Amino acid sequence: MKYLFGPVPSRRLGLSLGVDILPAKTCNMNCIYCEIGPGKKTYSQAPSSPEPREILNEIREFSASSKRRFDCLTFTASGEPTLHKDLALLIREGKRITGKAVTVLTNSSTVSRKDIRETLCLADIVLPSLDAATPETFRKINRPHPDIKITSIIEGLSRLRKEMSGQMWLEILFVSGINDTEDELLALKEATRIIDPHRIQLNTVARPPAEKWAKPVSKRRIEEIRSFLGEKAEIVIDFHAQMDNGCQLILESEILDTLRRRPLTFQDLSGLFGRYEHTKKVLQSLLKEGDIEERRVQGRIFYAAPNPSSSHY
DSSP states (O other): OOOEEEEEEEEEEEEEEEOOOOOOTBOSSSSSTOOOOOOOOOOOOOOOOHHHHHHHHHHHHHHHHHHOOOEEEEESSSGGGGGGHHHHHHHHHHHHHHSSSEEEEOOOOOTTTTHHHHHTTTTSEEBBOOOOSHHHHHHHHHOOOOOOHHHHHHHHHHHHHHHHEEEEEEEEEEEEEEESSSHHHHHHHHHHHHHHOSSEEEEEEOSSSSSTTBBBOOOHHHHHHHHHHHHTEEEEHHHHHHHHHTTTTHHHHHHHHHHHOOBBBBBHHHHHTTTTHHHHHHHHHHHTTSSEEEEEEEEEEEEEEOOOSSSOO
């Protein structure tokens, strides 16, 4: 299959049959956490789009021949799916062919356009992203095309929420030290009040990001954020599953969060994180990157976060 992937289990969507409808990095943003890697440029529109008939033929073929169950059809892209000029047709026909609920993932960059909102209203569930609510942080974390403004995104999402009959599940992905500050959280809370999504889903970096300095927030911090954002907010990343699967980034965030509070020895850290075999490897990586430092006190080696003045941010 050229365009279909899965079905993949999703905590949010059940078994999701994904449809990747654009060439890699066809996007109007260049997010620092993107798992696809950094883009060479941002696009205001897709330079090319696969023909709808090719995509729909794959959906038709899968639905007719596969015995693999799936719960929903999810339109996404290795970039931004709303840049595909025939997304409305794909949603309508995908729903007709499969008889399943249709979900669209979007970075929200185009929702200021009425035609895009009309297209998204065809979906059963829209999962838009909003990683920042202030212009400075928006530019820092999402690195958008110059034509895209965060004020237009928030206004567009608010309009979409009023116009759609389906569900809006707003995702916020947090990067440590970037969009988890007090000022940004206050702005995000006000933005979510204006948008009024059905759910607010909180996530963090869980795969190797485009920029290696884009670090996840800790479980403790994201729980604090969930409480601050209110009853609609829910954490969608499974920290324990990610660490059990060897996700170094999550373990890094937990260790960093601990060492920011107090210096600890390797024995101390082993007691806290001993169930993860690569704790030593993570410490070595953090030392190499300058995220932590060694301090020798009375013959014992302690690990600690450096002073704020030497931080990456």
